[in-house]
Amino acid sequence: MGVNSGSFDKDRVVIVGGGVIGLCSAYHCLKSGLPVTVIDQHQPSDSGCSYGNAGMVVPSHFIPLAAPGMISKGLKWLANPEGPFYIRPRASMELMRWCKIFMAHATDKHVRESRELLRDLNLESRRIFVGMAKDAGCKLEEKGLLMLCNTDKGLDEEAEVAGMADELGVQAEVCSPERLKELDPGIEMDVKGGVWFKQDCHMDPASFMHGLRKKVVEMGAEMVTDARVTALHRGSAGTVSLDGVNIPPGLQIVLACGSWSGDLLKTLGRRLPMQAGKGYSLTLDRPTQLPELCSILCEAKVAVTPMGAHLRFAGTMEICGNDISVNPRRVRGIVRSAQKYFPRLKQGDFEGLKPWVGLRPCSPDGLPYIGRVSGYSNLTVATGHSMMGLSMGPVTGMLVSEIVADGQPLLDITKLAPLRFG
Ligand SMILES: Cc1cc2nc3c(=O)[nH]c(=O)nc-3n(C[C@H](O)[C@H](O)[C@H](O)COP(=O)(O)OP(=O)(O)OC[C@H]3O[C@@H](n4cnc5c(N)ncnc54)[C@H](O)[C@@H]3O)c2cc1C
Structure with a gap:
């Protein structure tokens, strides 16, 4: 045309x-x-x-995807068909080159050299968002984000990130399960604790x-x-x-x-x-419980976002070309993870839901x-x-x-x- x-x-x-x-x-x-x-x-x-994602605005995300530990975690996840990460093996020079650059950047040095820039980009964006959301007639929920951990190891790792946030001037508070209950009363969570990133926000992206x-x-x-x-x-x-x-x-x-x-x-x-990082989201119209704050289930890499009366769960990163087919096992992985952290959620709550699919544009660093x-x-x-x-x-x-x-x-x-x- x-x-x-x-x-x-x-x-x-x-x-x-x-x-x-x-x-x-x-x-x-x-x-x-x-x-x-x-x-x-x-x-x-x-x-x-850009429409069906988790809707989070994240000054908390100052660590790039290419970071130490990502390769070993990625290899572990690869072995789990319901895991949050997958690379479809294929003969592609572009994929090989992307992986090579990713591995070269998964270092402390790269994190140190990138974190201030990522912080500045996200904080400036958050500042601009306030006016833009108004112009778009969309509600920006400025309540922060909870990084929820259901293992001691996960909580230790997140507490370390909170320490780094402190150095960078990003507001973060390490929370006990009791403190989490105060922040989001009435929400039953099975967690060891978490970190509250106070400047993060959420919205309905559509x-x-x-x-x-x-x-x-x-x-x-x-x-x-x-x-x-x-x-x-x-x-x-x-x-x-x-x-x-x-x-x-x-x-x-x-x-x-x-x-x-x-x-x-x-x-x-x-x-x-560039590689497309496929992810899914599932949105409950009538959730059994509706948190006030958005959260990321750290070990499972699932994002949970209240959007009005609805509740969205988003996750997985599948590197498999520009292919938008749905892998039901990975969608099941999102549901199972959600139930572990929020025990009041039942399998039946998700029955009949059509997963949304999106392709994240991923640079290797x-x-x-x-x-x-x-x-x-x-x-x-x-x-x-x-x-x-x-x-x-x-x-x-x-x-x-x-x-x-x-x-x-x-x-x-x-x-x-x-x-x-x-
Ligand atoms: C499950 C999931 C959860 C996510 N959660 C979050 C979140 O909470 N917060 C966050 O910040 N991000 C999140 N993201 C990432 C975010 O959705 C993407 O980074 C963002 O949508 C990318 O926007 P874009 O405009 O670059 O690309 P797109 O939204 O893909 O837009 C690109 C556009 O270009 C058009 N186009 C492509 N090629 C051509 C062509 N040749 N000619 C004409 N038009 C063309 C396409 O049709 C498309 O409309 C999430 C992603 C996923 C998958």
């Missing part, structure tokens, strides 16, 4: 991808006075990765997405759906043009295609190591890709946020608006350069 080229002015920003990163980028570009077109291959639908889409349209964005960009190619004077859609050359292009972004950049001969693609005068990339795309959406949008206007980004984002792996 073609885009109405008559509507283009020379400073228009063309954003490819209408997920949370694309819409947040549109919002901030419009706010800074730039006209915007958002192109997506699909109609907006609750099935996209409500945010629908509201934000409406808002950017009101602000003047042109939304083009059912239009797939099939390739990028180098045009004249170092500019990039889009194939598959009809837009004039030379406009600023922002690539925010989530887990598909690497495939598009490849058509330009550039590498953006656990840091997003945000910045201009060197060698091209009009191409910016904003993707690779893995399990923090909602959380970092607002700050990413702000950074994109500064980059396309050739301004100074509010944070030093050198470490997020899209071509950092060559």
Whole structure:
């Protein structure tokens, strides 16, 4: 499908991808006075990765996915068909390269070098979220997040993270089971304790997405759906043009295609190591108990989020290409884990629920890709946020608006350069 080229002015920003990163980028570009077109291959639908996720805004997540201990934990989980992590073995140079980079970054040094940047990105995003959620007509619950542990080892590990949080100025409190009861009275939990990250928030991501889409349209964005960009190619004077859609050359292009972004950049001969991390969510309409606070079940890696009267459980990370088939054993793993921490939940509560599936865009070092693609005068990339795309959406949008206007980004984002792996 073609885009109405008559509507283009020379400073228009063309954003490819209408997920949370694309819409947040549109919002901030419009706010800074730039006209915007958002192109997506699909109609907006609750099935996209930005709609059915766990809805958490997480200053607590300052440790990148590539961190010490992740490889040994990952290997252990691989052996469990109901476990939270899986890599489907396949002959793929891209997968091998991604794993190699991941392993090289699973070090203390990488954590030390990344944690302040991740903290700053998430805290700034949380700050911006307050106004954006209002603009989107969506309620941001500013109650914090509980990291719940059902083993002593898990609690020790989380307490260590809380210590690190303290050093970084992120508010965290180690909680006994009694303290957890005070924080969320009436909720029966079978846990050894947990950590309350006080600045974290939660929301219904679909409500945010629908509201934000409406808002950017009101602000003047042109939304083009059912239009797939099939390739990028180098045009004249170092500019990039889009194939598959009809837009004039030379406009600023922002690539925010989530887990598909690497495939598009490849058509330009550039590498953006990326793997889709498949996850599921299940939402109970009438839960037997409805916590006030969102939580992460640490050992099981399951996120639990109250959304109005509903309760969502989200989890698993399956690295298996852009495949959205449902693995019922892993979905069962989410349900079993939830019952261990919240014993009042019954198997029957989940019967007949259709799992939602989403593909997280995962970079191998656990840091997003945000910045201009060197060698091209009009191409910016904003993707690779893995399990923090909602959380970092607002700050990413702000950074994109500064980059396309050739301004100074509010944070030093050198470490997020899209071509950092060559
Ligand atoms: C189970 C689960 C729980 C999660 N929980 C959280 C959470 O609590 N907090 C959090 O911050 N994050 C969470 N995430 C991660 C978050 O959902 C993602 O990081 C985020 O949605 C990624 O947004 P995006 O805009 O980059 O990609 P997407 O939402 O995937 O959007 C990309 C868009 O680009 C379009 N597109 C792709 N290729 C093309 C093309 N060639 N032409 C045109 N359009 C194209 C696609 O159609 C799509 O609409 C979770 C993810 C999962 C799976």
